[in-house]
Amino acid sequence: MNSELAVLAASGATTLVSLMVTDSWTHARELVGRYMTRTGADPDTFDDLQDARTRLLATDVTERERTAREISRQYGDRLRRLAEADDGSDEALRALLTSLLQLSASAAGAWRTVDNRISGGVQHGPVVQSGTVAGLTFHVDHVHREDFQ
DSSP, rough: OHHHHHHHHHHHHHHHHHHHHHTHHHHHHHHHHHHHTTSSSOOOHHHHHHHHHHHHHHHHOGGHHHHHHHHHHHHHOOOOOOOTTTOOOHHHHHHHHHHOOOOOOOOTOOOOOOOOOOOOOSSSSSOOOOOOOOSSOOOOOOOGGGGGG
């Protein structure tokens, strides 16, 4: 086995696992999934990737590092085997790793400190300030303005 190929595969898998806990996950899953299914050998790859992410996120914080290493090792082996099947060529794997590293760099740069302030009087209900809100439900009793006069 080519040691450079093994290093590339391990690096790709480590980067993949780090992207599992970011907003860039969907894009990373598409990149890796396309790479892994390009031969048509493994049609369940996208589901497997999503299952790995779900397992990582569901893991208790104390076990998360161990789980991340397991997932990384699993995908490192899969990436290496695919690259070896390409007659040992590392071009496609190298291109995938470059894309993942760029995605990782942009995900890391996406975090910014935000200072939100609410002004303008009394708020008679929940106030949410966010760039993205999904799956949020409020159960609030309706308050009539007359109750406060």
